[in-house]
Amino acid sequence: MTTWVAQTRASSSAPPADGRPRRGLVLGGGGMLGAAWTVGALCAVEEAVGWRPGDAEVVLGTSAGAILAAMLAGGVGTGELRDHQRGLPIPDGPLAGVAFDYETAVGGALPPRPRAGIGSPGLLRDAVRHPREYPLLTMVSAMAPHGRGSLEPVGELVRGLLGGDGWPAGSPLRVAAVDYRGGRRVVFGDPGAPAAAVADAVMASCAIPGWFAPVRVNGSAYVDGGCWSATNADLMLGRGLDEVFVLAPMALRLHPRGRAEPGRGTVVALREWRARDRPRGVLAQLVGRYRRAVTRQLMRETRLLRASGVRVHLLAPTLADLTVMGPNMMDPARRGAVLESALRTSRAALDGVR
Helix, strand or coil: CCCEEEEECCCCCCCCCCCCCCEEEEECCCHHHHHHHHHHHHHHHHHHHCCCHHHCCEEEEECHHHHHHHHHHCCCCHHHHHHHHCCCCCCCCCCCCCCCCCCCCCCCCCCCCCCCCCCCHHHHHHHHHCHHHCCHHHHHHHHCCCCCECCHHHHHHHHHHHCCCCCCCCCCEEEEEEECCCCCEEEECCCCCCCCCHHHHHHHHHCCECCECCEEECCEEEEEHHHCCCCCHHHHCCCCCCEEEEECCCCCCCCCCCCCCCCHHHHHHHHHHHHHCCCCCHHHHHHHHHHHHHHHHHHHHHHHHHHCCCEEEEEECCHHHHHHHCCCCCCHHHHHHHHHHHHHHHHHHCCCCC
């Protein structure tokens, strides 16, 4: 099974006067290992396309993808991201001298024991009354107790790159999170969004219910943007973009060569994956089901972008990547192997894409 790169086209809008397409970048959630895979994929995109992902008109991050999006917006290059993941010294640039222990930054492979009680009784009550208004994962997240894990090391990293106050003027960075009382999606950095420091927004987007406590921003509590969607790619609608690169570490590749239209092919690919990869153990089975759900939702979001005239490039892990990852996406021990696997498989998937 090879990496999936789907290039979907519709009648795209006219490019800018200088001939360069207006590009957007979507970095999905996926925990510690999803971030490592995404770094490898970002390096492959820059190498294959000849374009710096950090130069995107809009960089949208969700959960772990929000950390990487903030680093790109802070001027960190893909090569620096790769070397930082490898634990190599960064001699110059924004990451020079920045210490960040990937092994312990978010507490390791397992969460601490959460607090007792329902996380958001108000959201749970509203979701039960109006179930069609909320994604299933948002409803489930309302039941999860508040976690005890700390995201402060993530906040310190982001503050060191982008400062501690407000949102940098003109920044392409956008961060997706979910309001833990109303259950609505919020895009920090957008006009009309609640005022937030970038570090607070990124921590909010990473606040996995049951693992971390909700993060308070401007008086309200927020949780992981993945509680709505693992990628939130549909948020790129209406931004005047010609093409969007979506890196989705929790999705599945759909087609061996990535040329077929989504829809029926999605179903065929998911059946193929189930037939070839039969996860063992409760956690592995749950993660497999979640990946299939993420893929279906991503394709719905992609169809919306296509219908608006945006060309979409999708990158997701291969079966080889998934084997290296294992079922626990927060396991730091596998991070290096996942990065190296993503570098190989993403380069193969992007062969000929420029």
